[in-house]
Each structure stands twice: as structure tokens, then as C-alpha cells.
Amino acid sequence: MEEDKEESSKKQLRQDNPPATAASLFTDDLILEILSRLPARSVRRFKCVSMPWRDLIADPVNRKKLPQTLAGFLYTTYRSLGAVWSHHFASVSGGAAPVDPSLNFLQPKYKYIAYVDTCNGLLLCACSNKENPAAYGEQVRYVVCNPATERWIELPPQPQAQANRFHCASRLAFDPNVSSHFHVLEFVETYMDVGSCVTGVDIFSSQTGAWIRRDSELVEQITVFDEFRSVRFGGMLHLVGKLNPVNIYNEPALLVVDMEGKEWKTILLPDGSSSYDAIGLSQGCLHYASTTQAHVSNNSKKNAGIATKITLWRLENYDSKEWVLKCSASIDEPSNMPGLKWRVFAIHPDCDTVFLDGGDVLAAYDMQHQKFVRIINFEKGSYQVYLPYVPLFSEVLADADEQ
Template structure:
């Protein structure tokens, strides 16, 4: 569209640096829309030097496949959230000093990836071989290997990563240690600031059993985890404060995610196992949950009445809070449900070899090198 005579476009007089500075203050969804303004705007927003200065959004998922007809049997993969094109990140994270067959992806938080790196060698007595944790940034290929913790070889443990790119430049790793009944006895907390682990006694009671197949959420300085009771447990990064957050009455062992800086809970409705409810915790002080949305599986899966954890699982909520991702069926089909439009979109089939129970780790790239000094 041509400008009227004597009129000039004030935006045209702005330098690229000034435009990027302005765009950096906008929500991700608006920045993505501005790529459609013109070819020059698309090139500006996509340019590698400017992209790291702009807000980032979900680009895809890490996941794993298991196939007995290949070696190694386990393999890591990455799928773009669009389901198209080359993977945004090469999933083998080959920059780490360990073979991909000795590497397990455990958790992803705000652009950083937590891995378990096993020492090569035969298994002894069915126990896990010795290992180290590594935290890396796939976007910059920087990494750090964590020192050994205080655990015994037969301890059962689940590790989670805690990092907030808008807060401290340091990250934490938390290990839940459980007894023979799978109740949490204490937690070990690693701080990248001190470079050491500290053991912390369980502050929630003697009968806290976590849903280990559920992802945790790091928010407001606390790591939140779902239990098999009607509660979410949270601990701060110094282990000084442990909280128990009751969930809505009709929810038990649901899925928690972070969206728009709120804790979100997704689960089936008590009197209808074929319906999902989506809640947000709007006030941590008063523990006020707000019901945001409900949807039936008949809408999600073309009229089929299927059950969560049997036929499908929820794997993530979009950081903007407008979309839920789940995998479904024998082919492990990755799908997205857009809540405000009540639309379901098939992204792609991940294949029947993809592991249904192992985590699908949502990845939001982080181009800053601040959290990790590298090796």
C-alpha cells in the first residue's frame, strides 16, 4: 500500500537495533504475527543475531524411542511443534562428552536440559551403572557436569531441573529420594552458584508419594510436583520452605504445567472420566483455583470415548496458555487442542516405537550463555 503524497512511514526511519528493542518487550505471540508484516520484518525477526534478543516460545519436544531391532535400542528424537521441517535441535546433543547410547534425557526447564550420563560398562547385579548429571543448553551447546551427590547405589531417585531465565542466572537440580514404599524421605538440592549438593529433610510428612511419570513445574522459586493424594507438594531452592497445595476436589494425580506465569492443573472430571478440566492457581496465598476450561474426549478424538493414561496422555501446555498438547494411540500421534477455538490439530505421528511413558520434554530455546559457563 503506497503512502499518500507528503506522508512518510515513521517505522521506516527506525534502525534494526531499535526495532528489535521494541519487539523484545512484546509477548511472543505478537512477535510471531509480525513476521507476516513484510519480508523484511520476517528476515529481521528470524535473523540469528536478533533472534536471541527476542522473546522465545515453544519450538518442539524431545522424546525417546525403543526398538529391539537396532543398537542401541534407545534413541532420542526431537520433533518441531509444527510437525514439519528439520528438527530445530539435533536430539543426540553430541556436544556432550558421552555416547548417545549412554545418555538419558530427564528434564527440560526454560531452555536448559538435564541429562543422566552413564559410565560405559556392564551392569552389575541389576543396579544402575555409575553416572553423572549434566545440564546443557542445546541452543548454545554449553554444558556443565555436576559433581557426585550423597546417595547410595541402591537409592531410588528422581531428578528435576529448576531454572528461570527471567530471574537468577543460576540453576538448581533436585533429587527426590524415596524409601522402599516409594514415599519421599528427603531431597538433595544442587546449586550451580555453590557448585555443591545439600541434603534436606522431607518437610511434607511421612506418606508423600510422587507421581514420577508426571512432569514438575518450577515457578516463583518453588519446584511443584504432583502426588497420588489430592495435593501438590512444593519446595524452595534452599530447602527451607516446603508447602503442600490442595488441588480442586475433583482432581487427583493430574498433570501440572506452567502457562502465563501461572500453575495449571489438567485432569479428568470426577463424575466423567471422558472429560478434561483445566484449572489455574491464581493466588498461592489463599490457594484459589479457577476452572478455565473443560473439554470432552469425544471432541478431542473424533467421537471416541477414551481414557487418559490408557489411550492418551497430556504432555504439555503452551507457555501462552492457549493450547494443550497430547499424544494418542498406537502410533503415538502428537496432537494439539486450541482451547479458545475448540479445535484439534494433528501435528504428526511419532511412530509406535516412541516411548509412551517416558517424558516428552517441551523445549523453549535460550540463546543466552549466562546460566552455564561451559567446559
Template sequence: MEASFKRNTKPRLDDHPGATAASLFTDDLILEILSRLPARSVHRFKCVSVPWRDLIADPANRNKLPQILVGFLYMTVSDNGGGHHFASVSSDGAAAPFDPSLPYLHDYDKDEGIIQVNSCDGLLLYRRYKKNNSVTPLMKEDYFRFVVSNPITGRWVELPPLPPKPAADRSSRITSLAFNPAVSSDFHVLHFEQTFQEKYNTGVNIYSSRTGAWSHRDNEMAEKVMLFFRSRCIFVGGMLYLMGSLERNDGQHLLLGVDMEGKVWKTISLPYGRRFGTIGSLQGCLHYVIASFDDNNQISWLELWCLQDCDSKELVLKHTASYNKLMSMTRKEYMPVEIHPDCDTIFLVSCRGDTLVAYDMRHQKVGHILNLEKSNIQQFLPYVPLFSESLADADGQ
């Protein structure tokens, strides 16, 4: 029986002293397996062996493998317009992998400027505008055009003009990008409308790169949701989420979600009612980070909540960390602004706006502390490189 068992047992790696995982599988098979894993796991697997390290680091394979967060794009405001900057989260503090001002989008017209709007899995959404020194770039709403770009490849596409507003009292200043390269090379841009007076959402204009056109969908929910200006927008599980509040119920904060056809709308309640937090995508799940307060109205805890099931309407508490412990390590007051896409780390900006700090919620440890340019807008766009050449219907370089 023992001899029979040994004959039918598959050889182990240590049965062959010179064997490695890379030698037992073809490179194509290893790449196929790695492409289905989270980016953080892929980069940890560089330590498996020298062949795996070389395979993962090979530039020819970068467009097949998920990439990690390399930093944040942000803007500063001045009388002459906006400045474009990059804050690196890499251990060596590497410079931006591209010029953050994306000169190819506006160098041919010196009277034009661009504003960072949103980012999603390697693509960036910008708004072009005509320069006017009498107002700041964020106030410009006339004569603008949306542009989607992959800054690594330099390819971009300018979207057609938005469709005429269906009613004179509707306006919007909330636009977002939705893209998942693991599912499709197509992307969507969603431009939310709201009433001019009451400020509640009435519908959405959706651009599809597949059709190259905008479509309009009314919000037919019974609840009237007022959207927050410059709300963080997150694309997860085929739905785009942004923050707002109910017109009723004393303005309780919630998430508004809509699918890419504008047919499915839903709301998700947020903890602590009218307190402000921020949302993000972490390993394919929607997360929410918020500061909780004690009886003296002082910040006491940082909390990370998770929407574990896309069909659920309830967030679950995942981590709690002491705010005083963070303060003792940094000696500055911070507020959460972003969530790392691959690990339980949040990013917080100092109240003076001069530094951005990474804080590991699981182990309650401070990581990177990044110095920021003064007069920044404090909207930070996470950037994960996308090495694929595909940009649906690109009409740029």
C-alpha cells in the same frame, strides 16, 4: 480552545504517511519492549511492519527475545539402549534444530548412554549411564551422572556426584531442572529423596550452578507425600512443582512445591482425587489438564485448570472441552500429556502411542497431528530454543 488542543496533541502515525512504529523508536527500545512480552505475542508482531519483521527475525537478536515451542524430545527403548527423537510442532514440520542424541555428550565413550530427564526454558537435563544390555536404560540407577546442556550452542556442564544419602533406606528416581533465563543465567537441579519402604518424600538435594555444589534439605512438612515415579516437574514463580499423593486421605492426588533453597514447602490439592492428569507452565502460570469421567466411567470432558496466583493453594477451572468432539475429529482415543507454554493448547498421545495431537482448548480445534516412533517411552520434553551463549560454569564445549 480547539486550536490549543491541536497544538498540544502528539502526532499520530497516520499524520506522517511514511512513518512506522519502527521508525519512531530505536531498535534497542523496540527489542527491550519485545523482550518483556510472551513469545507468542512477539512472533505475532512480525506482522506489524517489514522493519519489525526483520528486527525480530534477525539472528543477532534471537538471544534477546523469547522463543516459541518448536517441538518435543522423546525416547524409544530397545534391547540395544534408547533412541532419541524429535517431534516438530512447526507448520512446515521442520527437522530438529540439533541432533537429538547429543553425540558430543557420549561419543568419546561408546560404553556410555544418555537418558532424557527434564527440560526447562531451553536447557536439557540428561543422565549418563554405563550401558548394560541386561536391563533397560530407565532401570539404571548405579554409576550415573547428571549433565545439563544447551543443545543450540553445544555447551554443557557435568554435575558433581550427589552427596551421600543421609540414611540407608532413602532412594530417589525423580530429578528435575529449574531455570528462568529472564531472571538469571543460573540454574538448579533438584533430586528428590523418599523412603525405600513407604515411598514418601523425605527431602531434596539441590544443585546450584552459582555455587557449583549440592546441598541437602529435609522436608519438614507434617504431611507425608508419596511422589509419582517419573512425575512431570514444572518450574514456575520460583517454585518447582511435581505430582504425588497423600499417605492418608485414601491417596488423594496433589502437587508438592519447593523453592530453590529447600526452605519453602507447600501442597496444592488437585481436582478429582485419584484421577491422573498432567501439569505444565502456560504464560508464567502453572496449569493442570485432566480428563473427567461420566457415570459410566467413560471419558466425557477435558478440563484445563490454572493456578492464577502463585501464593494460592487452589486451582481454578479455565476451559472445558468435549472429549467426544475430539474423538470425532481424530477417530482415536487420546490422553493428555503436555501443555503448550504460550497458548491454551494441550497435547495428547494416542492410546497406541503412535501419534501426538495438539488440541486448542479455547476453540476446540485439532491442530498438529504428529507421527511418533514406535516403542516410545511417552515422556515428552517440550523444547524452546535458548540462543544465549551463557551456561553457568559450563565445562563442555
């Protein structure tokens, strides 16, 4: 009888004081240290472990220590032939904007602020103290800022283009995993018999604080497109362009150059690619997405519609420049969005989701699950330029001269 009472007491003691689980032995600081070393996609998934973990990851203070992923797109709308413009932010998750898209911290000095490019949390802007610098014949100044920390730096004036040469595209290159320094590359094209093609680049380094000019080392003639985003990958900047003239189709290709302008090369885009769409760094690899449209009949409605085929490619072997078709999908136009022609303008960095521009609609399409999601509608007649934004909370511009 006494043994039964003793065993019952021990059982009750175990119930009142359960043994510590492995997870309970981790302090919040240790958990944060582990999570900070994981990809952003994994961190988001770990929010489902428990309510304490969700609160720990969502805490604004802790977010500064954790890797971030694509939050949405900074974009500008223009009306009245560009005379009226405003800056906005479109969230890919439907949440609030993580930053102020109007960049109020720059407005005490600049009346004109134009988005130019983004890269890993930094934003390149063209700024002027005149509301319409073009009307005054005034050259804009480049400003690189971190919208999350509101730190910024104004770059010295860039070199003037020589006769018969002009600046065709400006790009920001920054990788916080490699260095706290950034580069701005402004490509120079020259008019030739076959059209204009890249003949050099002006490069600003935040480490030296100065511009340098490099001539192109390419044998091929290539034209780059200012409206398409670039990708910094493997220490090289990649831009979408066309070889000119390879054939009557102006074969699409990537222009590739290093941060010192000493190494140049081209990479042909996948066979059968006839459109100029988006490149992106996704899941650690360089990706390319293209779209084609075809008219299809709808027997139930007895009218024609538009089907968009999206193909997603991965650069399997960088040295051999070999592209592999990763997946493809055809989406019929949503019934409530008739007549829209979609183009891919961005690729998600963590998954096989592409972002589509329909002119008046911004949408996302999950290639693996074939799921279409409308993100935002725009007013008729407006024009948008989208820049992907990933929050960066570290003080990489700690030496910035805030004037």
C-alpha cells in the same frame, strides 16, 4: 494560471516524497530492542506487520535477542525392553528441529545419554561412558547442557541414598529472568508402612558447585511421580504427587519446595480431579489439566466410541491455594484413530492449548477454539517420554567445562 501550476508542482512533489511514517523512523536495532522486551506470543504476531518485520524477526542472528516460546518436544523411543533407544524432536509448528536431539556434542565423551528433564532451554541428562551403565553397576553422572549453544557442564557425583531410602525423581530448575544459575533437585523417598513417601531432597546449585541434603519439613506424607513434569514458579518447584494416605483414593496434590530445601508445602489439586495429568506455567499462572474418558454410543455407526473430557484449571490465589476452572471440553476420538485413550502431558506456555499423548499419537488440542491437531504418529510398540523445549540462545553456561 501560475498559481495552479505552483499547486500542481507541490502536489507532485508530495507524491514523489511522501512524509515519513512513524514506523519508518525506527531503526532495526531499535525495533529489536522493543521486541526483546515483549512476550514471545506478541513477537510472533508482529511478524504479520510487514515483510521487513517478518524477515527481521526470522533472522537467525536476531532470534538470539528475542524471547522464545515452545518449539516442540524432545523425546526418546525405546524398543526391545529398553535395549534399543534413540532421541528425537517433535515440532509443534511443523518446522525443522531447532537443535540436534541426538546431542552429538556430548557423544565424544558419553556413550549413554538419557533425557531426564528440561527447564527454560536447559536440558538435564544422565550420562555414562558405558553403553549400558546398569549392567556394569555404574552410577550415571548428571550433565546439564544448552542444546542451542552446545555448552554443557558435568555435575559432581550426587550423595548416596541411605539405607531404606532411594532417589525417586530428579528435576532441573532454572529461570533466566531471575538468575543465570540453575539447580538440580533429586528427591529422596523412604519406605514406610503406608508405602514410600518423600523424606528429603539432594540439591545441586551451579552457583556453589556442590550438593546439599535437606530433610523434608512436611507434616503430610506424599509420593511424587517421576513420569510427570515439574514447574518452577515463584522461586518454588512444584511436582505432581499423591497424599498418602488421606483416603482410599490417594488424593492428588502438588509437592512444593524452594531452591534451598528449607520451605516445604503441599497444594491439593482441584476438587473432583481423579487423574494424575499435567501441570504447567501458562500465561504467567500455574495451570493444571486433567482428562477423563467415557464410553459413548455412535448411532450413525452403531458402535461404541471413547469421548475424552479435558478440564483446565488455573491457580487463582497462590496463598489460599484456590483453583478456578478455566475451561473444559469434550473431544470425540477422531474417526481415523479409534480406541485411543488420551492423556494431557503438557500445557502451552502462551495459550490454552494442551498436548495429548494417545500412546501411538502425539496431538494438540486448542481448548478455546476446540481444534484438534495431530502432530506426529509413532510406530507400534514404541514408548515415548516427552520433554518441552524452549530454545535459549544466551550463554548461561559460559563457564561450562567442555571436556
